[in-house]
Amino acid sequence: MGRSQETFGKKEKEKKRxxxxxxxxxxxxxxxxxxxxxxxxxxxxxxxxNGNIVDTPPDLTKKTKIDAESIEISIPKKxxxxxxxRTGRVEFFNDSKGYGFIKxxxxxxxxxVHVNGxxxxxxxxxxxxxxxxxxxxxxxxxxxKKIQ
Numbered sequence: 741m742g743r744s745q746e747t748f749g750k751k752e753k754e755k756k757r758x759x760x761x762x763x764x765x766x767x768x769x770x771x772x773x774x775x776x777x778x779x780x781x782x783x784x785x786x787x788x789x790n791g792n793i794v795d796t797p798p799d800l801t802k803k804t805k806i807d808a809e810s811i812e813i814s815i816p817k818k819x820x821x822x823x824x825x826r827t828g829r830v831e832f833f834n835d836s837k838g839y840g841f842i843k844x845x846x847x848x849x850x851x852x853v854h855v856n857g858x859x860x861x862x863x864x865x866x867x868x869x870x871x872x873x874x875x876x877x878x879x880x881x882x883x884x885k886k887i888q
Contacts, residue, residue: 827887830866842870842881857882 785793789802826844828851833840838855840862851872862868862884870881 824871825869826872827867827869828881830862830864830868833862833864840864842868842884851879851881852877853881853884857884859883859885862886 785795786797788794788798826846828842828844830853831841831843831850833853840853841850842853843850851870852875853870857870857873857880867887868884869887870884872879873882874880
């Protein structure tokens with residue numbers, strides 16, 4: 741007669757599996773026994789005036805009325821933006837590479853300008869009018885036009 745195919749390791753694994761199954765059933769039975777029928781009032785949560793979650797309803801006397809018409813959810817209109825056209829002087833411009841820098845006469849800031857943002861040809865030292873546009877690395881001068 742041959743030996744039984746069950747080794748010690750197989751027996752131990754089977755015991756562990758049975759133990760896990762029994763523990764799981766025991767926990768399930770405990771949850772069922774402890775799960776008293778909670779009422780809806782016990783499950784409701786409220787948010788107070790500070791944004792904290794509480795179990796009591798908020799005080800209605802502290803409630804403030806907000807006019808929905810006064811809330812603005814948009815970017816400002818074009819006319820709300822102050823003076824989009826700026827004046828500056830071309831500090832550097834490389835014709836072969838097609839870029840340069842314009843120094844604003846009011847704020848003394850320098851802005852990058854590309855040949856695609858020009859309305860007419862410019863050279864170093866020219867006075868120009870330009871507008872600003874957000875670029876990848878900062879503000880870029882666009883719609884650049886010579887003054888004189």
